[in-house]
Amino acid sequence: MSTEGTKGSPSGITIGFSILTHFLLVAPVIYILVLAFSNYHFFSWHPICMSIGVGLLVTEAVFSVSGEAYIASKLPRRSRVTIHWILHTIGLSIIGIGFIIIIVNKVNHNKAHFATTHAQLGLVTIILSFLTASFGILANNTVWIYPRVRPVLVKVAHACGGIGILVLLLATLINGTYSHWWPGTETGRDLVFASLFFAGFLILVKPILGTFSRCRVVFGPPSSET
Secondary structure, three states, X not given: OOOOOOOOOOOHHHXXXXXXXXXXXXXXXXXXXXXXXXXXXXXXXXXXXXXXXXXXXXXXXXXXXXXXXXXXXXXXXXXXXXXXXXXXXXXXXXXXXXXXXXXHHHHHOOOOOOOOHXXXXXXXXXXXXXXXXXXXXXXXOHHHOOOOOOHHHHHHHHHXXXXXXXXXXXXXXXXXXXXXXXXXXXXXXXXXHHHHHHHHHHHHHHHHHHHHHHHHHHHOOOOOOO
C-alpha cells in the first residue's frame, strides 16, 4: 500500500497543539449552545447553527487540510482534502440554515433586514464563503482549466480566499456575541472572544506561511539556472 503524502507519528508537541486548538474551539461553542438552549425560542437556532457551522465544522475543515489536526495528520494529502470539502459542505449547509432562520425571524417580527453591523457583516461573509467554496471545486479539479491556467495559481487564490473567509466567519461569530441577543455575562463574552481569536490564530499559522511561500515561488523572480 502506498504511503505517499502521509507523515510519521506526530510528536508530543503536535498532539498538544491539536488538543489546545480543539479545546479553544469546542469550549466557546458549548457555552453558546448552553446559553441558546437555556433561553430557547425560534431565534435560538440562529446562534446554534452559526456556532456549530463556523466554530466546529468550517474551522475543523481548515485545520484538517493543513495536517495539524491529530487525526488528519496521519492521513495522506488526498484524504485530508476529501475531509476538507466534506466538512465545508456540511458546515456551510448549517450556516445556510442559520441564515434562513434569521430571515424568517425578521419577517415574523416585522423587523428590518440587514440593519445592523452584525447582519451586514454576516451577509457579506456568507456570500463570499459560498463563492470561495465554489472556487474550491475548481481548485480540486484544475484539470478542467489546464493548461490555460496554471493549477498553482488557482490553488494559491483558493488558499488566500479561504484564509480571509475564516477570519470573516470568526469575526462575524464573535460580533454576534456583542448583539442584544447575548444572554451571558460580559466575562463569558470576553472569554468566547479570546478563545475563538487564539484558536483562529493557531489554525491559520500554517496555511498563511504555506500560502506566503507559494506566492513567493509563483510571483517571485524566476530562479536562475546554472
